[in-house]
Amino acid sequence: MTTSLLPARSHLDDLEAESIFIFREVAASFQRPVMLYSIGKDSSVLLHLLRKAFYPARPPMPLLHVDTTWKFREMIAFREQVAAAGDLDVLVHINEEGLRQGVSPLTHGATVHTDVMKTAALKQALDKYAFDAAIGGARRDEEKSRAKERIFSFRNAQHRWDPRNQRPEFWHTYNTHVSKGESVRVFPLSNWTELDVWLYIQRENIPVVPLYFAKPRPVVERDGALIMVDDDRYALREGEMAQMREVRFRTLGCYPLTGAVESSADTLDKIIEEMATSRSSERQGRVIDQDPSASMERKKQEGYF
């Protein structure tokens, strides 16, 4: 009889094991996999799991960051630290055509900016490197259309998602077959919640961008969101004034599109405590999600992550 002398496993152990299985399945089944790296907390957890899954080998896939040129400066600095570790390649792709046309969230609005600098840019990069599997950090608890998405989510040669025609997924027996030009998006954190992510970051001591921790930052209130003025491109309107307020970010994206929350949580313990008593949804600070013509489901169909 095998009476276990091993310590009882927590739900984080289960989630970790599931994610590692998914990473290994991708590496074993695809020709050119890549991990999409967005520099946020979920990406930090993904990167940690990627390293664990293949230890002691180097991770067998590069990271790809689609840079809209509007990320917080602290995010870019953090990305450079990750690249400096030297155990994996960090590819950075910018939609140069969009840049030449001067597409920005300030002049073109959130929807156009996201379409051109994120979605189109991602497709360019996937085509350029001919990646057949792209791993992302999306979680099903984030948003309704994500709750319906598979862990191995098929994309046709035009990178489109067809929510009506998804492959059924049984057990952890994933169908990884694609034809040339087709690809899958893979979501190892599908079954994690925001709280799980923070608990795991705490348990594993995973570095994250300091913007997640509260501190006085210059913010301006615009359209109900607290926007941090991260550089001179953000021109203040008449009557607007940047003021120092103690804020932090629950999600990170392009700074003009990412609302801060007032908070005094400046440590992991405090963030987790705040989460436990938090009564609002995670993505409420995302300006893009609230644009009704640009629902997540539509964006995803067109190739957004």
Next chain:
Amino acid sequence: MTTSSEKSGVVVAKGLLRFITCGSVDDGKSTLLGRLLYDAGVVPDDQLAALAGDSRRLHADAGDVLDFSLLTDGLDAERQQGITIDVAYRYFHTVRRSFIVADCPGHEQYTRNMATGASNAELAVVLVDARKGLLTQTRRHSFICGLLGIRQVVLAINKMDLVGYDETVYDEIVTQYRELAPELGIEQVHYLPVCALSGDNVGARSSRMPWYRGPSLLELLESIDIAVAGASDFRMPVQWVNRPDHSFRGYAGTICGGRVARGDEIVVQPGFQRARVERVVSPEGDVDAAEIGQAVTLCLDREIDVTRGDVIADALHAAPVADQFTCHLLWMGDVPLMPNRTYWLKVGTRTVNARVMSIKHKVDVNTQAKLATRHLELNEVGYCTLGLDADIAFEPYNVNRTLGGFILVDRENHATVACGMLDFALDRSANVHWQHLDIDKSVRGASKNQRPLCLWFTGLSGAGKSTIANLVERRLHALGFHTYLLDGDNVRHGINKNLGFTPEDRVENIRRIAEVAHLMVDAGLIVLVSAISPYESERRAARELFEPGEFFEVFVDATVEECEARDAKGLYRKARAGLIRNFTGIDAPYERPQAPDIHLVTAGRRAEQMAEQVAERIPAI
């Protein structure tokens, strides 16, 4: 909401519970799930505010009563948009446990969706309307749960308020379900009278049903113990060979049975190589031992050949190995199952070619009656025999889900067309061994001074396949080659006499012709096959019987119009008149070869020219 901070605390003691909810909206399933999330204190304020607004708007006469079904409205939105109703996953924590709920659609046309949810679940909450008792759908839901290996069910008898909280109504339903559950393989049932609308026995125990002394639904879910299936002998499918440099060679995988410790003797299956475990590398670094559910990397004490798809098992208690099985199959393809067609089968981390050899019967999902059938259509369950082209290490599904559960994938369009549960190995495969013979194909070919091969002519009826093949054979014969022409029409008079022209029979027809051609090539002959062979999948299966460079697909490419204009046998005229059914090109499909080895476009060319083109490709040795 005073309980919120306490309920959504962060100490999670009892691990993760994955469960599904089944029932239809009419049973109050959305309401129950919404109420459960609310009582667990996990509904954010912004959602709660929206809920209050929506409830007031939709139920103006109901005052400030919250409609909890609106909390799970992802599904309602799907319905409005007419999207296939899919499993919706929800996540919540309480101080005692973390939960993943797969909210499964209940209607028969969504059986496959329910099965996907059930495949990863340890427990099911089955909803019954107290006024209606057990219905056909209760039976169907319980059957699918049992089929997918869920051994524990919570039978939530809902709408108790509408039967006056009457204990006898509850008792009657309990008695009925006690009879049903064992038939379906459900070992343990927890019975629970609830009223989802008012929350009685959902989060907290109800004072309206003092005769019920058990826990509330939430208390039950928090405390229930799940027996770990497969907690027996050590099993680990190899996912990835980790070999960063010559100093390290490890086999990465997730343990799906038992435990492994340093020093244990293991065997690599389906082969017989043994070794001892030298290191167990876990995500936390080297450990002494690891057990089911952990993702690890094992290093062995000697160099043996291990690849992805192998199973590392306890050497003293190895897994059974076979290549023929009986199994349950849930069909999910839009195109019905074709017995004898080759599909990819993935079990654990192994992918092999497989075909369903026979459908013993199908199981009516509503009544569990066994019915004779030759087809298996979308959402139907069949009991089948299965043949693989290689041995696999396996376990019956009820012993180990990972080594007993498989998917079938269509080799052409890559759709997942079935999930299956292995039952028994067929003894016949274990007892029939391949006999090694000293005289082989190359020897036989050499004595004929030729390289044996197969020329496979495919194309529409009347395209000229047999005419051209005949000319090629005459030419080869004149050059001194030893040949045989297998004509599709001719074999139907003999070995394939019992086959017709249905899709299923066409698949079997081509399989037999391919096997016969293969035997003849093995005998050292140059074999010419002339058969319509309309499906890409079967032509590909034929090619795979042969070694590389041994099989040439010759596409005799004539349009339907050309063939019909020619119509030497008068078949097109009969087909147009409705006298012949399933006629390729008229009312049955022809899938054009995507990459034929030899492509003969017939328009404006003489058969002799084309025969010459083919014969030129035959190499002498």
